[in-house]
Amino acid sequence: MDKIAIVGASQTKYVRRKKSEIFYDMVYEVTTKAMEDAGYTLEDIDSVITISNDFWDGRTISCMAVQEAAGAHDKNVSTIEGDGAFGAFYGAMRVLSGFGTTLVVAHSKGSEGDLKVITNAMFDPIYHRPLGLDAISSSALQASVYMERYGITEQQCALVSVKNHKNAKNNPYAQLPMDITVDDVMRSKKIADPIKLLDCSPISDGAAAIIIANEERAKKAKTKPVWIKGIAHCSDAYFLGDRDLADPVSLKDASKKAYTMAEIKDPVSEIDVVELYDAFSYMEPLWLEGMGICDAGQGGQLIEKGITVMGGKLPVNPSGGVLSAHPVLVAGLVRIIEATLQLRGEGGAHQIKGAKTVLAHGINGPCGQSHCVWILGSE
Amino acid sequence: MARRVAIVGTGQTYHKSHRLDVNGRELINEAVTRALADCELSIADIDAIIIGNMDHFESINYVDTWSVEGSGGYMKPIMKVTTGGTTGASVAIAAYYHVASGLFDKVLAIGWEKNSESDTTAAIVTCSDPIWDRFSYSGAIPSLATEASAYMEQYGATQEDAARVAVRERSHALNNPYAQMYNRPITIQDVMESAMLAYPIKLLDVCPRTDGACAVVFAAERVAEKIAVNPAWVKSCSVRHTTTWFGDVDYDTGMLSLQRASKEAFANAGIKNPVEEIDVAELYLPYSYAGLKWIEAIGFCGPGQGPKFIWDGNTDMGGKLPINPSGGVMCTNCIGATALLRVAEAAIQVMGKGDARQVPDVKTAMATGFGGCWWSDVVILSKEKP
Amino acid sequence: MTTEKKEIELLTVSSSDLGMPYEWSIGKYGSRFFQEIKGHKRFLGIRCPKCKRVLVPPRRICGRCFQELDELVELSDTGTIMAFSVVNYPFIDPATGTQRPIPYTYGYINIDGSDNIFSHIINETDENKIKVGMKVRAVFKKREEMEGNIRDIKYFEIIR
Numbered sequence: 001m002d003k004i005a006i007v008g009a010s011q012t013k014y015v016r017r018k019k020s021e022i023f024y025d026m027v028y029e030v031t032t033k034a035m036e037d038a039g040y041t042l043e044d045i046d047s048v049i050t051i052s053n054d055f056w057d058g059r060t061i062s063c064m065a066v067q068e069a070a071g072a073h074d075k076n077v078s079t080i081e082g083d084g085a086f087g088a089f090y091g092a093m094r095v096l097s098g099f100g101t102t103l104v105v106a107h108s109k110g111s112e113g114d115l116k117v118i119t120n121a122m123f124d125p126i127y128h129r130p131l132g133l134d135a136i137s138s139s140a141l142q143a144s145v146y147m148e149r150y151g152i153t154e155q156q157c158a159l160v161s162v163k164n165h166k167n168a169k170n171n172p173y174a175q176l177p178m179d180i181t182v183d184d185v186m187r188s189k190k191i192a193d194p195i196k197l198l199d200c201s202p203i204s205d206g207a208a209a210i211i212i213a214n215e216e217r218a219k220k221a222k223t224k225p226v227w228i229k230g231i232a233h234c235s236d237a238y239f240l241g242d243r244d245l246a247d248p249v250s251l252k253d254a255s256k257k258a259y260t261m262a263e264i265k266d267p268v269s270e271i272d273v274v275e276l277y278d279a280f281s282y283m284e285p286l287w288l289e290g291m292g293i294c295d296a297g298q299g300g301q302l303i304e305k306g307i308t309v310m311g312g313k314l315p316v317n318p319s320g321g322v323l324s325a326h327p328v329l330v331a332g333l334v335r336i337i338e339a340t341l342q343l344r345g346e347g348g349a350h351q352i353k354g355a356k357t358v359l360a361h362g363i364n365g366p367c368g369q370s371h372c373v374w375i376l377g378s379e
Numbered sequence: 380m381a382r383r384v385a386i387v388g389t390g391q392t393y394h395k396s397h398r399l400d401v402n403g404r405e406l407i408n409e410a411v412t413r414a415l416a417d418c419e420l421s422i423a424d425i426d427a428i429i430i431g432n433m434d435h436f437e438s439i440n441y442v443d444t445w446s447v448e449g450s451g452g453y454m455k456p457i458m459k460v461t462t463g464g465t466t467g468a469s470v471a472i473a474a475y476y477h478v479a480s481g482l483f484d485k486v487l488a489i490g491w492e493k494n495s496e497s498d499t500t501a502a503i504v505t506c507s508d509p510i511w512d513r514f515s516y517s518g519a520i521p522s523l524a525t526e527a528s529a530y531m532e533q534y535g536a537t538q539e540d541a542a543r544v545a546v547r548e549r550s551h552a553l554n555n556p557y558a559q560m561y562n563r564p565i566t567i568q569d570v571m572e573s574a575m576l577a578y579p580i581k582l583l584d585v586c587p588r589t590d591g592a593c594a595v596v597f598a599a600e601r602v603a604e605k606i607a608v609n610p611a612w613v614k615s616c617s618v619r620h621t622t623t624w625f626g627d628v629d630y631d632t633g634m635l636s637l638q639r640a641s642k643e644a645f646a647n648a649g650i651k652n653p654v655e656e657i658d659v660a661e662l663y664l665p666y667s668y669a670g671l672k673w674i675e676a677i678g679f680c681g682p683g684q685g686p687k688f689i690w691d692g693n694t695d696m697g698g699k700l701p702i703n704p705s706g707g708v709m710c711t712n713c714i715g716a717t718a719l720l721r722v723a724e725a726a727i728q729v730m731g732k733g734d735a736r737q738v739p740d741v742k743t744a745m746a747t748g749f750g751g752c753w754w755s756d757v758v759i760l761s762k763e764k765p
Numbered sequence: 766m767t768t769e770k771k772e773i774e775l776l777t778v779s780s781s782d783l784g785m786p787y788e789w790s791i792g793k794y795g796s797r798f799f800q801e802i803k804g805h806k807r808f809l810g811i812r813c814p815k816c817k818r819v820l821v822p823p824r825r826i827c828g829r830c831f832q833e834l835d836e837l838v839e840l841s842d843t844g845t846i847m848a849f850s851v852v853n854y855p856f857i858d859p860a861t862g863t864q865r866p867i868p869y870t871y872g873y874i875n876i877d878g879s880d881n882i883f884s885h886i887i888n889e890t891d892e893n894k895i896k897v898g899m900k901v902r903a904v905f906k907k908r909e910e911m912e913g914n915i916r917d918i919k920y921f922e923i924i925r
Contacts, residue, residue: 001481001482002481018790019790020790020792020793020796021790021792021793022789022790022791022792022795024623024792024824024825024826025792025793025825028825028826028833032833042831053440054433054434054435054461054505055434055440055785058505058509058785058787058789059505059506059508059509060433060434060435060463060502060503060505060506061433061461061462061463061506061750061751063461063462063463063620063751064463064506064620064623064751064752065508065623066623067620067623067828068622068623068826068828068829068831069623069825069826069828071831072620073621073622073828073829073831074619074621074639074829075619076617076618076619077618077619077620078460078462078469078472078473078618079460079461079462079469080458080459080460081434081441081442081443081459081460081461082441082443082458082459086458089458090458090473090476092480093476093477093479093480093482094476094480096381096479096480096481096482097381097382097475097476097479097480098381098479109790111788112787112788112789112790113785113786113787114785114786114787117783117784117785117786118440118785119440121438121439121440121785122439122440122441122444122445124439124445125437125438125439125778125780126402126778130778231482232456233456233458234454234455234456235443235444235447235452235453235454235455235456235457236447236453236454237447237448237453238444238445238446238447238448239448242448249454250454253454254456364441364443364444365441365443365444365445366441366444369444370443370444370457399775399777400775438780498856498857500854500856500857501856501857501858501859502859504856504858504859505859509787509789510789510791510795510914510915511795511822511884511915512884513859513860514860514885514886514915514916515871515872515884515885515886516871516884517850517852517856517865517869517871518856520850520852520854521850521852521871522850524848524850525847525848525849525850525873528848528897529848532897575853576853576854577850577851577852577853577854578850578851578892622828623828624824624828624881625882625884626821626873626881626882626883626884627820627828627881627882628882630847630848
């Protein structure tokens, strides 16, 4: 794979509701800030990928609302409807195909729609939708299968929530920096057994953008380039009953491919930081197993042994993760941005010293049906 | 550096207004199965999939992950592209970039729609801005009607001129058993007597709504020639989604997005004289007046010259530059697939697989997509490698 | 048993009256526009310093110039019909779930002093009585009934 890098990045602060801004405003904000970050003007942007979802926006052809705010009036533009990590994947392919630079921008306002109805709509209208399945109830099913299979405990998952909300205190963009205890999590309201309120990510509004450039154009940017070493994605089967919810096979496949591209043989020792998509606390240990950071069923032990905390052997989600801010569609792109900040040494209070290789991750579809893995490096 | 990419196979369903015998996944699978058969590959040979449709027609969120059983995406990379009416072309263009990037060798592009599953106009109305436009917007037809009446006012074009386009599309469909309007030719009089929907657009001036799917296989240079005898090489692709607000569209200057996208696509393909160098065009013409006005934006003829170009027979089979040998959008409109069908049909022409609708001696073909707020996608295919 | 389709009745399942509620923010620029309508019954545009166009409704950037805008321009409540269409075909209004009453006239209006088009309803449904180029005036709701949205403008009437 040719050398390509992230040269610009920007995100908004994530909040429960951005009442004074429309999608257009948020997209314009991160587009201009990403260009400023890279030291580029609109002329330096060769192509644009926008990321949006018609259901979340309440608008068919949701990309129509933001294209010109992303500077796309006279540019080659396209739209991915899916998590930002996948949209950024398309952006990377465009740069590999000859565009010198590509801007990738995602937006989402969870505050404007009804989460239950919107996520219910991802279930099959014939067989599952009338049952009322939505993101939370289906994830509860997955958590239940996972915990039953391997004896992962609610307390282990609670430790993840405690860690990530605490990490969010070091991230000025995060929505929910909190000092909580395992007890707080265990006593929080049961939403869908075994998932409790403090195991869930919030509803968020926000936007984010990155600019990807080829080696030549990266030289003209004013930032230290963050190289894209390996990228891959893969989808599992659709019906929950056709999958083994405790075995993230599509994540295993994507991780393997990304590691091969990045020439990583031993992820645990060669990766310095992981930014993964923890929409619910149980997802962190489950995805870490899928990434090969530990064996199947051992995910709960990673947090118990202090491996994944700040200062641990392999810090996971120093940004606070999705548990601390969940602008849907944007969140995967944010993981890539957080990885970028780490590799540039711009992580501020949540910087992991000496980070040279970071894994960023996004998911799409119910219960993490599809996973996208990015390996980014400073060299 | 971009690798060379070619289309090596296509497949589509027999398009109908209602396909009650299949659900969405099954409909998609029909097209996928045919495309794979066309290039003698199996789904195992496919490295990645891109799929597109317009969400609110079937009201399914995250169609890419929902589709895997039908699209073949199980344990493969799959992603969704959706850009309104241009979706099919955007999907094709995304597939092209998947291969050109060097990351994937054989990629499947899928476009589909089951328009029978919803109230089409209601769904289209939701594409308008909910704060400013949704209150008054009533779908594509009135906005197209405003373009048509502005054009007639500007150049003196007539309803009969537009009807001639409709007649051409239906007569071409006589050669295309896949088209929804197969075997349903019409006359100018039929068009003139059809119900007025929104002046000057009558029922027979517009496209139908269709249940249908289309799949196209893109392959990298090093394998394309082993798979297909006459691969259709992608010479260039250009996109301009120029406007965000309906009220910013200027009807008097011609379609800006199509002018710009065509210009860039021709330049990148090394085409200096489109009328001479393009042998066949599959254009996304959702209504008859587009067939007069938009060919001017492309540069096939000058401003206001559309009607003469059409009446002179240039765009009929056997003419100088046949347009829509498949019958075009006015004979089949399964929205998510429609623009991909234009790319597929253009590829069919280059590959020489057009059967009764084959234009002789095709070297270079053009496909366009239209949608959204007067957006355009352009793809140029050729027998010659870029 | 085989899957031969001979005798099978083909079924469908309906979403019935599933509502998908949304509450969209109008944003700073749009909110200002509706406040101007409520307070002064007149339109507000915004001028681009680069291309000099005045755009209605006001928005944060000029798409063509990619330029952030802040020069609001007061406009009146009159305009010119640029195009119109009498809508005669029935369809479900996604906002109400029921059929939108027809016929109604969808109008593209150039608000005096602006350089683009504003869409709304014109209260004349007889095609023979409307022509492109006619002057129109906005008719508003009574101030106390205004809600701060597009319906505060009831329709445009032709100035005869």
